[in-house]
Amino acid sequence: MLSKDQIAQRIAQELQNNWYVNLGIGIPTLVANHIPEGIDVEFQSENGILGMGPFPFEGEEDADLINAGKQTITALPGATYFDSATSFAMIRGKHVQLTVLGAMEVAQNGDIANWKIPGRMVKGMGGAMDLVASAENIIVAMMHTNKRGESKLLEKCSLPLTGVNCVTRIVTNMAVLEVKDNAFYLIERAPGVSVADIEAATAGTLVVDGDVPEMKL
Amino acid sequence: MALNKLVADAKIALEGVQNDMTFMVGGFGLCGIPENSISEMVNRGITGLTCISNNAGVDDFGLGLLLQGKQIKKMISSYVGENDEFERQMLSGELEVDLIPQGSLAERCRAGGAGIPAFYTPAGYGTEVAEGKEVRVFDGKPHILEAALHADFAFVKAWKGDTAGNLIYKATAKNFNPLMAMAGKITVAEVEILVPAGELDPNQIHTPGVFVQRIFQGTDYQKRIERVTTRSKS
Numbered sequence: 388m389l390s391k392d393q394i395a396q397r398i399a400q401e402l403q404n405n406w407y408v409n410l411g412i413g414i415p416t417l418v419a420n421h422i423p424e425g426i427d428v429e430f431q432s433e434n435g436i437l438g439m440g441p442f443p444f445e446g447e448e449d450a451d452l453i454n455a456g457k458q459t460i461t462a463l464p465g466a467t468y469f470d471s472a473t474s475f476a477m478i479r480g481k482h483v484q485l486t487v488l489g490a491m492e493v494a495q496n497g498d499i500a501n502w503k504i505p506g507r508m509v510k511g512m513g514g515a516m517d518l519v520a521s522a523e524n525i526i527v528a529m530m531h532t533n534k535r536g537e538s539k540l541l542e543k544c545s546l547p548l549t550g551v552n553c554v555t556r557i558v559t560n561m562a563v564l565e566v567k568d569n570a571f572y573l574i575e576r577a578p579g580v581s582v583a584d585i586e587a588a589t590a591g592t593l594v595v596d597g598d599v600p601e602m603k604l
Numbered sequence: 605m606a607l608n609k610l611v612a613d614a615k616i617a618l619e620g621v622q623n624d625m626t627f628m629v630g631g632f633g634l635c636g637i638p639e640n641s642i643s644e645m646v647n648r649g650i651t652g653l654t655c656i657s658n659n660a661g662v663d664d665f666g667l668g669l670l671l672q673g674k675q676i677k678k679m680i681s682s683y684v685g686e687n688d689e690f691e692r693q694m695l696s697g698e699l700e701v702d703l704i705p706q707g708s709l710a711e712r713c714r715a716g717g718a719g720i721p722a723f724y725t726p727a728g729y730g731t732e733v734a735e736g737k738e739v740r741v742f743d744g745k746p747h748i749l750e751a752a753l754h755a756d757f758a759f760v761k762a763w764k765g766d767t768a769g770n771l772i773y774k775a776t777a778k779n780f781n782p783l784m785a786m787a788g789k790i791t792v793a794e795v796e797i798l799v800p801a802g803e804l805d806p807n808q809i810h811t812p813g814v815f816v817q818r819i820f821q822g823t824d825y826q827k828r829i830e831r832v833t834t835r836s837k838s
Contacts, residue, residue: 475707517707
């Protein structure tokens with residue numbers, strides 16, 4: 388099984404040169420620590436920055452400079468700041484090539500749920516609905532099962548949806564999967580995890596085509 | 605001659621606010637919030653408010669202060685985590701909440717200020733957000749119709765401003781402020797640095813003074829940080 392940081396490391400392998408990338412809160416944020424050698428990407432945070440850099444040095448935090456997770460950040464040379472309408476114009480207008488975000492559930496048709504548990508947790512969708520409705524590449528970063536051990540890869544989402552038919556790729560602590568033709572296609576296994584383990588942890592339709600390689604981290 | 609928008613303080617800037625009005629309040633989290641105007645709303649004890657703001661502050665700061673006093677009837681926001689009192693009032697039904705996608709919220713404010721009554725967006729199609737909204741297909745993709753938002757007052761915070769109401773924001777404290785500034789019937793801007801008209805470079809102004817009715821020098825800024833994250837120098 389992968390750690391959260393290893394999930395981020397595996398997702399970082401999907402980055403392509405000259406992409407603008409939006410990273411969600413949680414595991415996705417860690418992707419920025421694993422950019423492969425020779426790949427140039429620029430990170431967008433939807434509260435209004437392109438060219439987001441690492442956390443500031445202690446004592447150099449600026450209350451006016453945060454990311455969408457409300458963490459203090461820095462700006463890299465060439466960064467820009469903009470208002471929220473411009474920020475989502477970049478997103479809806481497909482000027483940002485990749486979105487990485489977390490999820491509570493993903494369905495085999497690409498539906499995603501990550502913003503609400505009725506009667507229990509209602510924090511709001513933030514920018515997630517705008518992001519999943521428009522991004523051409525959406526990678527979901529999540530654990531394969533929830534805290535009760537239940538699969539998060541389902542035939543149909545049970546929680547209120549964030550977006551429909553939008554997720555194309557999922558990286559979990561157990562596997563890399565592609566979402567197409569109303570099924571989860573198993574692309575890679577985490578080191579030491581068997582196809583049978585993944586089948587057991589996947590409630591939706593899992594397609595296993597030939598030998599499934601182990602991830603290289 | 606530039607028109608003069610200067611007022612002495614928050615108290616005068618908020619003259620005319622009443623119970624049951626709709627307010628836009630700039631900021632993202634606690635970043636770029638109009639701290640002085642919020643304090644003045646608390647002081648005035650106005651109630652029954654509808655607040656349009658991306659977030660609802662934290663328990664003891666920002667709009668959380670108005671929630672504590674039960675001054676807000678309805679929130680229109682995109683993300684309201686980080687506030688226990690908010691969650692309690694919402695789950696108990698005391699507080700009405702309309703959650704809408706962040707990009708739609710931003711564009712609805714912008715549209716309100718720009719004279720665009722509504723627009724289509726793909727965000728929220730197929731979700732609870734789309735319920736009761738018109739759906740139309742463009743280029744094979746379904747979109748939902750979202751209406752512009754308006755407010756009796758918009759409260760915004762800028763870094764620098766001049767007596768003509770021209771505003772310059774700093775870093776990510778810009779966020780919703782320029783959009784809400786456009787959409788208020790009366791827009792009240794508070795600034796950290798106030799200068800006479802003519803001192804700001806017209807090339808650098810983010811919000812032209814035409815959108816601002818009242819401007820004042822803010823005081824005692826706390827500029828709290830929700831999540832201090834740092835790295836070590838070694």
